[in-house]
Amino acid sequence: MNERDGVFSKDWRARLSHSRERGKGFAAPGGEFTRALYEWALTEEGSELRSLLHGQRVVELGAGMMPYGYALAAACQAKNFVAVEPYYSDVQEISIQSFVKENSGIVSRIPYKVSGQDMLDYLTNEPDDLLCIVACGIEDCILPGADYKLKVEREIERTLKPDAFFVSSHSDLCPQGLDSVLLSYPRPLNPAVVERLRLHGGKDAFDLHGGALARIRGNAKGYS
Numbered sequence: 001m002n003e004r005d006g007v008f009s010k011d012w013r014a015r016l017s018h019s020r021e022r023g024k025g026f027a028a029p030g031g032e033f034t035r036a037l038y039e040w041a042l043t044e045e046g047s048e049l050r051s052l053l054h055g056q057r058v059v060e061l062g063a064g065m066m067p068y069g070y071a072l073a074a075a076c077q078a079k080n081f082v083a084v085e086p087y088y089s090d091v092q093e094i095s096i097q098s099f100v101k102e103n104s105g106i107v108s109r110i111p112y113k114v115s116g117q118d119m120l121d122y123l124t125n126e127p128d129d130l131l132c133i134v135a136c137g138i139e140d141c142i143l144p145g146a147d148y149k150l151k152v153e154r155e156i157e158r159t160l161k162p163d164a165f166f167v168s169s170h171s172d173l174c175p176q177g178l179d180s181v182l183l184s185y186p187r188p189l190n191p192a193v194v195e196r197l198r199l200h201g202g203k204d205a206f207d208l209h210g211g212a213l214a215r216i217r218g219n220a221k222g223y224s
């Protein structure tokens with residue numbers, strides 16, 4: 001397949017086929033995972049999540065086509081937002097632009113960037129101790145293999161700001177060098193579906209956000 005046809009095709013199956021040829025992860029379209037986290041953060045039960053992202057440089061790994069990573073970061077008043085998405089970066093850019101336009105005056109605008117790099121390349125080029133990282137729907141079947149996954153997990157540990165969390169919802173990325181807490185929450189628009197959410201961080205993050213975490217855990221009781 002012509003490289004350009006695969007990258008910019010209107011048909012997601014052509015993008016999937018292109019991603020198979022590249023061997024750096026699969027262009028599975030997703031759509032619901034980041035959205036569920038965003039919508040949960042807007043509920044009373046999930047509202048404490050907003051304090052975890054407040055003021056942070058938020059990076060979403062595998063942001064997909066929809067603007068919900070930006071929406072989450074903006075609703076949390078993050079410092080800025082980067083969507084890392086190698087296969088749908090053109091669609092992601094347009095989605096964020098539309099979200100910003102449609103929600104002007106409702107959600108405060110924050111600076112953002114869309115990166116077309118894959119997550120390993122992106123993180124490798126970031127400095128130590130800087131980011132708050134979000135991944136939704138990044139299951140093992142999305143990534144090219146165990147070696148790639150381990151490298152990404154090590155880069156998450158290296159680049160994560162000491163007082164910030166790696167927020168991993170419906171995701172198998174699980175950095176072993178960080179402490180974590182496992183939670184569950186119902187999708188606000190489809191409560192029959194319960195999402196698993198892990199917050200990974202170091203001592204500073206758990207110390208700083210201990211109160212918020214306790215409240216999130218209290219609110220999530222009954223779903224774990």
Ligand SMILES: C[S@@+](CC[C@H](N)C(=O)[O-])C[C@H]1O[C@@H](n2cnc3c(N)ncnc32)[C@H](O)[C@@H]1O
Nearest residue numbers: 025026027030031033034062063064118119137
């Ligand atoms: C299941 S979708 C989830 C998308 C989005 N988070 C959502 O919930 O709608 C997985 C996403 O990861 C992206 N992806 C696949 N391999 C990747 C890689 N190596 N680096 C970054 N993103 C990748 C895919 O293109 C796809 O958009």
